[in-house]
Amino acid sequence: MKWQPAVILGFAFVAVLVPISGQTVPAEASNETRVDRLLSQMTLEEKMNLIRGDVEPAATNQGQAGYLPGVPRLGVPSLRFADGPPGVLTRVAGQAQSATMAVAATWSLNDAEQNGAAIGKQARSLGIDVVLQPFINIDRDITFARSYNTLGEDPFLTGAMGAAEIRGEQAQGVMSQAKHYVAYDSDSYNVFVDSQTLHEVYVAPFEAAIHAGVASIMCSYNKINGPFACGNGDTLKTILRDEIGFKGFVTSDWGGVHNVHFLNQGLTMEMPGELASDSPFAAMMRTYFRTSPEDSAAPSKPNTGALAGMLGGTIPEETKGGSMDLDAFPMDSDSATMRTALQDGSINEAAITAAARHVLYEIDRFGFLDGKQKHDVTLQDFKANGEIIEKTAEDAAVLLKNEGGVLPLKARGSIALIGPTAGQVAAIGTFGERSPGVPELQTGPLAALKQLAPGAKVTYAVADDMTGATIGASLLSHDGKPGLLRTSADGASRVDAVLDFTKGNRKALPANSVVTWKGEVQIPAAGAYWFYLQLLGTRGILSIDGKEVGRSGAVKGTVHGDVQHATQDNGLPTTDGLDNIRRAVELTAGKHAIEVVTSIDTSNAPVQVRLNWMTPEARARAHQEAIAAAKSSDTAVVFAWTRDKPHFELPGDQDKLIEEIAAVNPNTVVVLNTSQPVAMPWIDKVKGVVEMWWPGDEGGPAEAKTLLGLNNPGGKLPMTWAKSLEDYPATSPAHPERSAKGVDGKTTFSEGLLVGYRWFDDQKIEPRYPFGYGLSYTTFELSGLATKTASDGGFDVTFKVKNTGAMRGDEVPQVYLAAPASRPQGVQFAPKTLVAFERVSLRAGEEKTVSLHVPLRAMQYWSESKKQWVKADGPRELFVGDSSRALPLSGTVALPGGL
Known part of the structure; x- marks a missing residue:
């Protein structure tokens, strides 16, 4: 579904459940x-x-x-x-x-x-x-x-x-x-x-x-x-x-x-x-x-190259690890089968x-x-599902910082959008066990913002060009002659001046073509060259100087149909919708052997193959163009991304880029497309930060609406955002037993119940942003806390939420229960624990009464000695607020004892 800015989605901003169209939920029992x-x-x-x-x-x-x-x-x-x-x-x-x-x-x-x-x-x-x-x-x-x-x-x-x-x-x-x-x-x-x-x-x-x-x-x-x-x-x-x-x-x-x-x-x-x-x-x-009977043939060896390719490899910006370690995967521990x-x-x-x-x-x-199952493949409802995706992306927006009201953006000012995920949607972040997305349905934040704010002067600088430029004919040769030698599966050969066969230039090869290109590339000066093997409808391997540099993720015999998806190897496809295998190679000046080998996937689609690159000079030029665009605009918006490789860091030179842009533009805003916290060494130098996650195919309009104030961000962090990786319990240097490596091959969750915000509370560590945190373009006030016992042994919490600002917005009041004053011996309690929440939508000046139920289980702990759930005796403090560290309402709840 191509996004249309005139369409207004008809979703209610409420937290109650709504009926789901389609079939009814299956009964709990069968015949x-x-x-x-x-x-x-x-x-x-x-x-x-x-x-x-x-x-x-x-x-x-x-x-x-x-x-x-x-x-x-x-x-x-x-x-x-x-x-x-x-x-x-x-x-x-x-x-x-x-x-x-x-x-x-x-x-x-x-x-x-x-x-x-x-x-x-x-x-x-x-x-x-x-x-x-x-x-x-x-x-x-x-x-x-x-x-x-x-x-x-x-x-x-x-x-x-x-x-x-x-x-x-x-x-x-x-x-x-x-x-x-x-x-x-x-x-x-x-x-x-x-x-x-x-x-x-x-x-x-x-x-x-x-x-x-x-x-x-x-x-x-x-x-x-x-x-x-x-x-x-x-x-x-x-x-x-x-x-x-x-x-x-x-x-x-x-x-x-x-x-x-x-x-x-x-x-x-x-x-x-x-x-x-x-x-x-x-x-x-x-x-x-x-x-x-067992197969008596000798066992084969894992195709580690194919498996590594399937996991996406490491793109040039990712200089540190973060992928699954296949060598650590548990192998067979017994030889008996069901037959024996x-x-x-x-x-x-x-x-x-x-x-x-x-x-x-x-x-x-x-x-x-x-006969109620369905095995035939039919058209997806892109429109209806797209509306859900866009609504979710809007509701998920978490406003982390908004100094001086830098957001929403002024619809008639000059705005510089910077970064590849400003021009394209960071829809999926990292390819894996998920829908790959449909690039032709996507509208990037840049295009969406221009449509929504036609009066604004919007400029764009990619900074990190992930599509690059096709390697020119003057730099390619074979056997001392111009061009690359192409050999087809039937042995036929010809020379191609450049490797560029796509639908866009009307040179795509027939479906199921199997082709090899060989030759040399002339490197003008020593340095790190970023090669981009771009393809669709086929699989490919790029080798330089006889060494494999990278391969596409689709692998014959894997569980995903051996189809090369456009988002598979880089998260972002090329700007014209091809998969993009990007690798950095240090090369000396002079000629270097180059080879591209393709093999069929099962898509039966036209074969598109292109070999692009970014030279060191081109990368430096793109970086400087971004600085210049920021300097000449009222507001600079930097879109930063990660595939969560490396951890707790923005890949490449994004931190450096943000700092340099903030140095030339005092109104710098950062849009994060991540799924986990990252270090923010530049946080005190920028005016605004909004976390938009990996928003899906419809993320571009959602991001533009959020920046312009057409969507008021109401999302809250589902995790604690630490100032340092060492602040988390699992990565604390004082507790190596908790790490993935563990001690003596054992990883012990010795923090017990103190996961996330509970650990930060217990250890009195100040996070950068607490669990449940998120700002808004409006303001809210909580009041009138009251509690009463419920028939199931739990209790009900009632309070009022008022929008005290000037625009409609959503608030998420959160209820936390404190540990009991008297704790049974040998039983662990967190200082406080989330027990209820609700997302509430309010017009400017509107007030609502919210009633939430806290079940008996929230008052209980698991007794290791009794092997059952036991209610903790005594009164418990109760807190209500808009994050785990902002809890203005408090009270006490006391319930009868017993299980």
Whole structure:
């Protein structure tokens, strides 16, 4: 959907849940008599087809993450599982939703549910049955390679937002799979957590998901207190089944099974199960639930080059690490398969039947036995989903600093927009388990701002040109002759003056062309040259001087359809919509051998290939042009970005750029497109900062509206923003046992309950911005706190919120409960804990009464000795405010004792 500025979206700025269009939420129970009858008719192998993944036939495969073959003979359909969050990843590019952290920053259950609905509808359009989301681990360690995909640091906020998303997804007739269970909150694969913390922090969001009716849960890669999470009887059977009462199925993370006997410890389903022989995962992931004879051939070795390419590589601005360490991935720990386990009696058919029953229970519950699933691929509703994406991006905007009212921007002044994410939308941040986005639907902040403020004088300087310029013909040769030698798969050859074959210049090659270009490039002077291999409809590898420099992320045999998506390798595609493999290479002056090799993906699209670069001189010139643009404008707006590699830093020279711009323009504003906190060495030198996260395909208009005041930012931080990385509990130098490396190979969550703001409170560390923080273009006042007991053993909190400013805006009042004055011995409490919140929309001068319920569970702790929830005795202080460090209202609540 190309954005139209005249369209006004009809969303109410409220926190209450609204009906979701489409199907109704599935009933909590299935027809168990029917389930048991079907199971009684199945052979052993048919039951295995309900608990072991397989390879979908090529004729129908959508390149999704997983496939379950079902039992066609009995009318039990197959299931497709697709990655997220957010969105859905298949062969067909889906719209990019706002990042999960952006959804969390809305602090709106309505936004979370609407995002779930959009994901569910996208899944239906793409023929998917199970969406592998929400991601409800805790943002405990911001150096964890996957922490950017969480819903923040607080278990209550995470659980509430995740549950709302599940309701939205499953209302569309799609199963949700909450992940990753449990304590997968570190790059460590060997984690130790005490029982109280495990229940109150890490299991808590999954309990909320189960109460929301989630169909399935994915167990995680890590060990938890000894056993692997996918074979841990304590977490899977005792906690998940017995304590919480989960009835759905538990799927292993892909390659998370290391012993066939995990089935006896509570695992339901192995994924990916049987693998295609050409999969690069074949050497990493074994099929333990195999009932056929073992393959006697020698095991293959992992294709580390292909796997590294799939993870996106490191772009020139990322001089430090941050990607997942494949070498640390747990490998096989046992050789027995289901075939041998059945033979020796260590697993019996009853255990297989019980596991298959959990799967069939959900298949029936969702109506899939009655034909209610959808496997055909149809057009996505770009307009309706786009409206949700834009609304979420607007609601997620967090105003961090606004000195002297520098924002909103003056619609008739001169404005310089600076940075590549000012010209293009930083829709996804980093490619991974998510919708890749549809670049042709995107309008950048620059274009949107020009449309919204036609009276403003807007200039643009890219500063860091990610598209670059095609390497000129005068610099390319082969065998002493001009041009590069092109050789096709059939052996035919010709010479090309430049490597530039795109739809834009009408020179795209036919679909499924396989081509190699060889020759030399003339380097005019020694230095760091940034090479950009740009392509679509094909895969490619760039080599210089005989050494591979970079390759595209699409890999034959992987789980995403071997289709090269435009956003795969750089986050931002080229300005004309090609994928962009960008690498920095130090070269001496003179000629250097260069080679580009392509291979087919499965898109059947025209093959587009181009070789661009940025010379050292061109990069320096672009940097200076940005400084000049800022100097000659009333206001300079720098768009800064990160893919969370490196951690807690802006990649490249962005910090330097911001400081230099602030030095020449006193009205400098920074727009952040990140998903985690970053160091801000320039914070005292700029007037304004707004966090826009990775906003999705419709982020450009949302960012422009926020800057111009057409959207009043009302988002709040879902994590604490520290002044230094060492201030966080997981990265404190005083506690190496908490780090991903750990001590003696063990990572111990020794901070216990003190995650995020709780740690900062306990240790009296002043954050840069506290949890729950966010400014507004208007002002609010809270008053009239009152509490009363509720019938469920909890209590209700009532207070008033008034908009005391001059424009409409949203406030998010937050309720925190203090630790009891008298604490039972051996029980840990945080100084205060979030127990309720609501997003409230108010016109200028309007006042509303807000009533929030705090359930009994908020007053309880998990007793390790009693192995149950126990209410803490005595009165508790209660605080209400607009962040964890701004709590103007306080009172005391005292409830009767007991459990």
